[in-house]
Amino acid sequence: MQAVDWNEVRDRTVALYARQGMGVDRRGGLPGALSETQVRQAEDQFGVTFPDDYRQYLLNVSAGGWVRTLRFDGARWDWVGARYEDHAKLHVPFPDHDSALAASDDVWESEPKREDHVSDAAYRADHDAWEEAADAAEAARTTGAVFLVDHGCAFSALLVVSGPMRGTMWFDGRATCDRLNPLLNDDRQAATFAEWYLDWLAHEESLTTPEQHHAAYRRWNAGVGTPIWLRWFDE
Structure with a gap:
């Protein structure tokens, strides 16, 4: 240019x-x-x-x-x-799109299910941790x-x-x-x-x-x- x-x-x-x-x-x-x-x-x-x-x-x-x-x-x-x-x-390099998308997809596909937990409390705790991981994976796509x-x-x-x-x-x-x-x-x-x-x-x-x-x-x-x-x- x-x-x-x-x-x-x-x-x-x-x-x-x-x-x-x-x-x-x-x-x-x-x-x-x-x-x-x-x-x-x-x-x-x-x-x-x-x-x-x-x-x-x-x-x-x-x-x-x-x-x-x-x-x-x-x-x-x-x-x-x-x-x-x-x-x-902003100082963290912008990632390769396909790799970052795949990493995010892996997290989203690992969402906990209620039937795999012995109690509502255990499920909520596991799900809260998963939501944090999912948010972090999405944020990592735009560093x-x-x-x-x-x-x-x-x-x-x-x-x-x-x-x-x-x-x-x-x-x-x-x-x-x-x-x-x-x-x-x-x-x-x-x-x-x-x-x-x-x-x-x-x-x-x-x-x-x-x-x-x-x-x-x-x-x-x-x-x-x-x-x-x-x-x-x-x-």
Whole structure:
């Protein structure tokens, strides 16, 4: 991918927000960018270095916007709307998807049965321990990844910040299909943050009326010209 002029990206993003009636650093508008010191503080807290394109976005464009806002709440850094446990292990490498899914399936298939226990109390204790193990197995599937966009219905876009897939964007579709899928660029490779964001921005810039938005979503959902961010179930 060619070098990105992040100042130009900021200008385009600000213009898009202005067209939509939202400004910068206002409630509901585009948050301001972060300083180098602030980004380093967040990286130090999480024990990672953010992928360079996302880092440049934070420094030159915004702390948030279409993506969740990274902010300091007076005690710690985190992304607005995320749960603490979502990002407690960003320093742990994002796992191989198939291996992590298999490990999770093994736990789910081991759910205790009441008929195998001599009492309700023994069953409840065993089941409580199993639920903890199942939750841990699911959480292990997204270590090393930031829950960057909430798409609703428990769907999210993830940015991998640790491990071999560092810098790539993924879709969390576990709410319906139990899978995490890479968001593919036009070369059928996992998209980088820059590819993913610039593709979203270009599509949004081209849609200036509600009618255009509705028509575009109909095309995209039919598989025609689908933007990277919506390629949720591409294989």
